[in-house]
Amino acid sequence: MSGSDAGSFRRSPAAASVILAALIFAIACAISALAPQYDVTLLVTVGLSALAAMGLTLLLISGQVSLGQAAFMAIGAYTSAILARDHGMPTLLALFAGVAASAIGGAVVGAVTLRLKGHFLPLATLAIGIAISAAIVAAGSITGGASGLGQIPPLAIGPLVLTDDRVFAVLVWLMVAVLAGGLSRLLHTRTGRAIAALKSDSEMAEIFGVDAMRLRLMVFVMAATLAGLAGSLYAFYFKFLSPAPFGLTASVNLLIASIFGGMGHPFGAVLGATAISVLETALQNTVARMFGLSGHVEMIVFGLVLIGVLLRWPGGIWSALERFWPKFTVAQPARHIELTPSKRGAEGENLLSVSQIGKNFGGLQALQGVSFAVGADEIVGLIGPNGAGKSTTFNIATGLVAPSKGTVLLMGEPPPARVSDLVDRGVSRTFQHVRVLPERTVLENVAFGAYAQGRSGMVFGMFGFDRVEEAATFAKAWRALQIVELDGLAHEPASRLAMGQARLLEVARALVSRPRLLLLDEPAAGLRTGEKLKLVTLLHRLKRGGMSVLLVEHDMDLVMNCVDRIVVLDRGQGLMTGLPDEVRADERVIAAYLGA
Amino acid sequence: MDTLLFLLVDGVTNGAVYGLVALSLIVVYTVTRVVNIAQGEYITLGALSFASALAGSFNLLSALVAAGLALFALRDVIDRRLGKAAKLRVLLLRTGWILGVLATGLAASLSPGSYWFSVMASLVATASLGCLVYRLTVEPVPGASPIVLLIVSVGVYLVMHGTAVMIWGAEPRSVPPVVDGGFVLGPIYLTYQSLWICAFALAAMIALYLFSERTLVGQALQATAVNRVGAQLCGIPVRTAGQLSFAIGAGFSALSGLLLAPLVTANYDMGFPIGLKGFVAAALGGIMEYPTALIGVMLVGLTESFSAYQLSAFRDVVVFLMVIPILLWRNAVRPPESHGH
Numbered sequence: 001m002s003g004s005d006a007g008s009f010r011r012s013p014a015a016a017s018v019i020l021a022a023l024i025f026a027i028a029c030a031i032s033a034l035a036p037q038y039d040v041t042l043l044v045t046v047g048l049s050a051l052a053a054m055g056l057t058l059l060l061i062s063g064q065v066s067l068g069q070a071a072f073m074a075i076g077a078y079t080s081a082i083l084a085r086d087h088g089m090p091t092l093l094a095l096f097a098g099v100a101a102s103a104i105g106g107a108v109v110g111a112v113t114l115r116l117k118g119h120f121l122p123l124a125t126l127a128i129g130i131a132i133s134a135a136i137v138a139a140g141s142i143t144g145g146a147s148g149l150g151q152i153p154p155l156a157i158g159p160l161v162l163t164d165d166r167v168f169a170v171l172v173w174l175m176v177a178v179l180a181g182g183l184s185r186l187l188h189t190r191t192g193r194a195i196a197a198l199k200s201d202s203e204m205a206e207i208f209g210v211d212a213m214r215l216r217l218m219v220f221v222m223a224a225t226l227a228g229l230a231g232s233l234y235a236f237y238f239k240f241l242s243p244a245p246f247g248l249t250a251s252v253n254l255l256i257a258s259i260f261g262g263m264g265h266p267f268g269a270v271l272g273a274t275a276i277s278v279l280e281t282a283l284q285n286t287v288a289r290m291f292g293l294s295g296h297v298e299m300i301v302f303g304l305v306l307i308g309v310l311l312r313w314p315g316g317i318w319s320a321l322e323r324f325w326p327k328f329t330v331a332q333p334a335r336h337i338e339l340t341p342s343k344r345g346a347e348g349e350n351l352l353s354v355s356q357i358g359k360n361f362g363g364l365q366a367l368q369g370v371s372f373a374v375g376a377d378e379i380v381g382l383i384g385p386n387g388a389g390k391s392t393t394f395n396i397a398t399g400l401v402a403p404s405k406g407t408v409l410l411m412g413e414p415p416p417a418r419v420s421d422l423v424d425r426g427v428s429r430t431f432q433h434v435r436v437l438p439e440r441t442v443l444e445n446v447a448f449g450a451y452a453q454g455r456s457g458m459v460f461g462m463f464g465f466d467r468v469e470e471a472a473t474f475a476k477a478w479r480a481l482q483i484v485e486l487d488g489l490a491h492e493p494a495s496r497l498a499m500g501q502a503r504l505l506e507v508a509r510a511l512v513s514r515p516r517l518l519l520l521d522e523p524a525a526g527l528r529t530g531e532k533l534k535l536v537t538l539l540h541r542l543k544r545g546g547m548s549v550l551l552v553e554h555d556m557d558l559v560m561n562c563v564d565r566i567v568v569l570d571r572g573q574g575l576m577t578g579l580p581d582e583v584r585a586d587e588r589v590i591a592a593y594l595g596a
Numbered sequence: 597m598d599t600l601l602f603l604l605v606d607g608v609t610n611g612a613v614y615g616l617v618a619l620s621l622i623v624v625y626t627v628t629r630v631v632n633i634a635q636g637e638y639i640t641l642g643a644l645s646f647a648s649a650l651a652g653s654f655n656l657l658s659a660l661v662a663a664g665l666a667l668f669a670l671r672d673v674i675d676r677r678l679g680k681a682a683k684l685r686v687l688l689l690r691t692g693w694i695l696g697v698l699a700t701g702l703a704a705s706l707s708p709g710s711y712w713f714s715v716m717a718s719l720v721a722t723a724s725l726g727c728l729v730y731r732l733t734v735e736p737v738p739g740a741s742p743i744v745l746l747i748v749s750v751g752v753y754l755v756m757h758g759t760a761v762m763i764w765g766a767e768p769r770s771v772p773p774v775v776d777g778g779f780v781l782g783p784i785y786l787t788y789q790s791l792w793i794c795a796f797a798l799a800a801m802i803a804l805y806l807f808s809e810r811t812l813v814g815q816a817l818q819a820t821a822v823n824r825v826g827a828q829l830c831g832i833p834v835r836t837a838g839q840l841s842f843a844i845g846a847g848f849s850a851l852s853g854l855l856l857a858p859l860v861t862a863n864y865d866m867g868f869p870i871g872l873k874g875f876v877a878a879a880l881g882g883i884m885e886y887p888t889a890l891i892g893v894m895l896v897g898l899t900e901s902f903s904a905y906q907l908s909a910f911r912d913v914v915v916f917l918m919v920i921p922i923l924l925w926r927n928a929v930r931p932p933e934s935h936g937h
Contacts, residue, residue, distance in 0.1 A: 127919035303754030
């Protein structure tokens with residue numbers, strides 16, 4: 001087991017992350033040992049920017065943008081500096097206090113602003129960033145105001161006092177290497193997949209048990225923590241603080257580093273911070289010294305390089321180098337595992353029962369007095385012409401929409417208040433319009449379905465304590481892919497699938513969450529005849545395995561071939577419920593469908 | 597009481613200037629999804645080119661812009677698979693445009709001190725520059741995410757800022773007001789320039805409103821703002837709409853710059869802070885709509901001048917923190933579309 005484990009992780013992004021992190025650390029050590037003093041200071045500055053920019057990259061991966069990252073650096077820096085200098089706190093403790101203060105700051109700001117949608121969030125962070133740096137100037141009696149805060153004691157780790165800049169540089173880059181490597185590993189873990197899902201479709205993420213608000217907040221706090229660490233280290237390195245390096249310009253510079261380097265990957269932040277610093281130094285040396293031109297020419301050239309690189313590679317420098325990075329793969333496990341529903345229901349208990357539900361959208365009565373039930377080991381079809389209220393019924397059944405009237409019972413209880421608790425109730429679904437993570441592989445998309453069964457959080461994912469859990473997750477994912485016969489495409493990006501394949505991917509993802517009740521929203525749309533036949537076989541197989549299915553579908557033949565009972569809706573009302581043959585023969589159904 | 601009124605006038609005047617900038621940001625953002633960090637630089641360029649045109653020197657900006665337009669015209673005529681007639685039309689249009697830029701610049705330098713010629717020269721040059729910037733930095737990456745476009749606009753900011761210093765130097769230039777003096781109204785002294793700024797800003801805003809509501813081109817612009825793909829399918833040339841929005845944005849910002857120049861002197865550093873305030877104002881208005889943005893700018897202008905008087909140290913803290921509750925409120929009332937595209 002451990003042998004095949006090591007094999008599957010050998011040429012993986014996780015291994016590459018460790019190697020690249022070690023390489024970065026080695027280079028930084030070499031520079032700090034050999035380079036002149038001026039370059040060591042530069043090395044420290046680059047390392048600190050990389051730390052803070054990394055936080056931004058993580059935010060960007062989760063689909064959020066902050067224009068106030070430097071303000072969290074300021075919180076860390078000033079907290080550490082004031083505690084160590086004015087209150088005599090041991091410096092290491094003050095460092096931790098600074099980091100904690102920015103984490104708390106991040107939590108407070110995040111809790112207030114993360115509700116904001118679209119461009120409101122970056123605007124809010126911009127405003128808070130400016131306000132914080134303005135507050136530092138204004139509160140001069142504590143912070144030293146615009147004239148600054150000096151005489152900060154050096155950082156001491158136990159008896160070791162870090163007065164040597166070179167040792168300090170090694171410390172900073174050790175953190176850069178460890179954190180960048182860790183965050184890079186995080187991308188392809190349980191939490192990493194959920195973070196990526198936040199960006200592309202947080203509603204879908206919630207269906208599989210991701211508490212989107214909470215995870216967003218965690219990412220924001222993580223970003224603030226990284227900034228706070230960078231800020232505290234800054235204070236102990238320079239031993240002097242002023243508001244200028246933490247203003248709007250600094251926040252924008254961090255964002256530039258993160259985007260320029262590559263917003264898709266934590267190493268992009270290291271790359272970006274380094275590239276910008278190298279570029280600036282090079283420009284100073286050539287433009288200013290060789291040609292004797294003023295600083296503004298440097299500015300122009302820098303701007304041109306920034307524009308040029310981003311127009312050529314909108315994904316930043318990392319995207320240009322990405323093809324050298326190993327693809328994420330997990331080998332198919334030798335042993336078979338079975339995917340069984342998580343809990344068996346009691347005999348005779350209805351998994352879903354809907355009674356007398358009604359829904360009004362303003363004046364429009366979309367649903368009225370609809371009742372039906374889905375029992376154990378049963379496939380129920382929900383059909384009706386366009387506008388009959390199928391989607392509304394479906395959304396009410398999963399608790400996405402609250403009914404205006406009537407009751408819904410899922411496993412004998414009302415639907416959970418939070419969508420993210422639905423999967424724990426044993427309910428999973430597919431979507432009418434395919435919702436997958438387009439950049440991730442088919443296998444990873446399926447593995448995401450197992451989110452709710454996992455425990456590993458951010459730290460476990462970063463440092464590889466999640467191997468056993470991940471191995472189990474991917475074994476399940478492989479099994480689900482075999483069941484829907486997509487295992488041949490496991491390592492293709494999901495964006496490359498045809499419509500029919502993407503629908504099967506959604507079914508596989510739902511299977512991995514081990515539901516007792518599976519809700520399928522038009523799974524046959526876009527499928528070819530052969531694929532439809534396979535789907536019918538698959539549904540029968542799932543039923544034998546102890547799963548119940550509610551199927552919303554337009555394709556009459558498919559529905560007739562695989563369901564036990566059919567519920568027919570017409571104009572928001574339940575027309576009839578019956579066996580396929582009864583429905584086929586019913587005059588009212590024929591009238592509703594043919595419009596006679 | 598006198599102080600209060602004075603602050604009120606001050607706040608409204610500032611608000612009018614920020615309003616023009618906010619409108620430029622909104623027009624640019626809605627049509628192209630670019631949060632344009634470089635917007636403030638058009639203020640600088642507007643004020644500085646206006647100052648040098650008033651002083652009677654031929655404006656380097658006009659020459660540079662004309663050269664840029666000529667290069668693009670050349671590229672379009674050579675590059676595109678166009679028929680002869682279409683090529684001729686492109687050539688004629690562009691020649692006319694280039695001549696317009698040069699002629700306004702020349703007219704201003706031939707009659708030094710002429711207010712209107714200088715305004716024309718400055719506005720035509722900066723608006724054309726907006727077009728060029730769009731073609732150079734936005735058009736090549738049609739599918740880029742808004743955040744990448746934002747960082748590209750930071751690059752544009754750096755280039756424009758550096759170039760402004762190279763052309764005009766770092767010394768501020770004083771610009772005479774359009775009309776000197778002022779008059780006493782009740783307890784306060786109103787400068788004519790303040791009234792002039794408000795009148796001009798108002799006229800420009802009304803013009804923009806009429807343009808976007810009453811003309812076909814304006815409505816095409818609005819359609820692009822609502823739905824790019826849909827607009828494209830309806831035959832609206834989305835790229836031309838983008839150029840137009842950048843031109844309008846640049847022109848409006850330049851106008852605010854040249855109106856403001858007599859009050860604060862024109863200098864290379866004036867644009868960015870005003871751009872930032874315009875940004876906040878636009879944000880308060882939700883960046884999507886014109887009328888609410890006006891309430892936003894007045895709030896920013898007034899808050900700024902009142903808090904400057906009351907508690908100057910915490911002025912910016914107040915102005916910027918004010919954004920948060922308003923954003924929360926707006927978010928609850930009508931959330932913006934999310935970035936998931």
